[in-house]
Amino acid sequence: MIQCSTVQCSGQEVVERRQMEVDKVVCLPRLSRVAVCGGTHGNELSGVYLVRELLKEEKKAMEEEEEEEKPVSVVLVLSNPWAIQQCRRYVKTDLNRCFTHASLNGPLSDSAPYELIRSKELNTLLGPKGSPEAVDLVCDLHNTTANMGLCLIAYSDCDWICLHTFKHFQRQMPDIPMRYIHFDVPKEESYSLDSVGKHGFAMEIGPQPHGVVRSNIYTAMKFGVQHMLDWVRFFNSGTIIEGGFVDVFTMVKHIDYPRDSETHNIIAAIHPQLQDRDFCLLHPEDPLFQTFSGETLRYKGKEPLYPFFINECAYYEKGIALSLARKRRVMIPAIRVQTEQEQQASEQGFGSEEEE
């Protein structure tokens, strides 16, 4: 079992030391089935066009009968077809909040919103969530209007598959600014599509307006998906993948826009000195908002934090002007895929992870 302890260091970074030794290799089950999902929000177009393109290539590859020994099975999904068709984020309700256990297992009334019906369909296709039949890895493609570069968003800061995938991205795409964002939500409360797989993450790339595809953003996403699949095949091949460290941004809180108490309309915009400065450390008293009469409203928190999702269009209605994160360095162990014997042994109930 892996045990974690936290040692407080000076400054803002907390270095986490695992009680296992750094040169131990963690063995993890093979990743046989990977899902790549686009259009979970119908107006986030890079993922929509990329999945469509991958579906075309897949069709062509099947016609040419290319075969790989023990290939990774890639499931390509357009998550919210009705929203895609209308080029909207969602039709009735945000699909990417419909994957809680309660939503997936609850009863379906006649008047259930479209997205609740769809989340159950996706759970049948890619899950069921929490069961051994679920796909091994879900990569859910998103765009944001915020200037975030490429972000891998996950519920865990110790899912080695996600963290190693991110490390691989950093090595393969050094020119693209990228970060690992950790939403510290317990597994039982996870709500997004990527929580349906045994492992999962959202690949969020911005800035891109909704309803638009920008070639540089599309290309970054295309390479991201390609590198992810390459890494999965590499992992499955049995090589020991060496460990290292990843800087993880853990979400701490959101800040809403200042609003008019009667109409609830916003009364200030993100300050020009904060706009587009995702992941630039925000200090107490730094400008946050500029009211329409020109007054500066400042950050009143005590702790310097890293802002992200600054001025994301879809978050106005969720009451979020920006989110704030703490950064810390996480050590990740070397990993390799379990051999067939190890896999059988673990399926017989000796636990799913072993150290050698």
Added chain:
Amino acid sequence: MSAYKNSVCFNEARRVAIFGGTHGNEMSGVTLVNLWVKNSAEIQRKGVETKPFIANPKAVEKCTRYVDTDLNRAFSPENLSAPGGDDLPYEVQRAQEINRIFGPKGSPEAYDVIFDLHNTTSNMGCTLILESSKDHFNLQMMNYIKKAITPASCLVLLNEHPLLKYSTSRSVAKHPVGLEVGPQPQGVLRSNIFEAMRVILKHALDFIELFNEGPVCNTLETLLAEMEYKFIGMEFPPCTVEVFWVSERIDYPRDANGNIIAMVHPNLQDCDWEPLNPGDPMFQTFDGKTIHYQGSGTVYPTFINEAAYYEKQQAFVTTRRETLVASAIRKA
């Protein structure tokens, strides 16, 4: 008496409207108009009644471009006279109502000026949109605005193309002025874009006051002096205005089913107003191939990658640069 040949007389511009939310998700205009509806001090000018107005309230409420149909294409003569009342699409009903309040379009009772505030996802900066090359009042206004904001820039787009021209909400007025500021994603409010739009409107209203009344305050006189702006005996001298004249609409490459198969090329993305030469990269297919511009000469593209135009079969429009001459104008 005019100091110039061919000086054109116009009535005083007494009734002016500022439309925000013609498209409900273009946030700068929505925000500015809501602000001015609450407190109109900033837009008051001597001798002018300036009315801030939310053109498409249902679309603003839903933060969507339109509910049934694009309001900014709805002001055709057919629509404005269509019977049917409540059975008509929401925006057609709304167009008829706007025409009653601010028009009738084409009549002497119509408002003098309507400013129509828009945002675009394209990297167009501040753009003034002109509907007629012969509207000397508007040309003089645009010349004034451009000089007032120097060294910042504000370009003029002229859409007089018989096929590409469309029936805008502002076309109800005698002098329609479009103001398009980008880049800004739909549904998002960026403070730099908001402030830029606000400054342009300030100068536009100053121009109208100047036209009607002459320089009425010290600050305006000082500004005119700084601009080295000649204004003699309540008359604006002739001037030239560089415009970008809309030529052609270019659609995305599509397959046999009408699906888009390529994106604006990275070399063209964000390059609004920069020359596009024959042979230059124009689109990039999803599998990485480049499609080149095949036109016969250099053009100046704009509205590059505007979100709302995917459904209107437009990746960008091409324009040609022209210099228009505006006659001297004065108040009647």
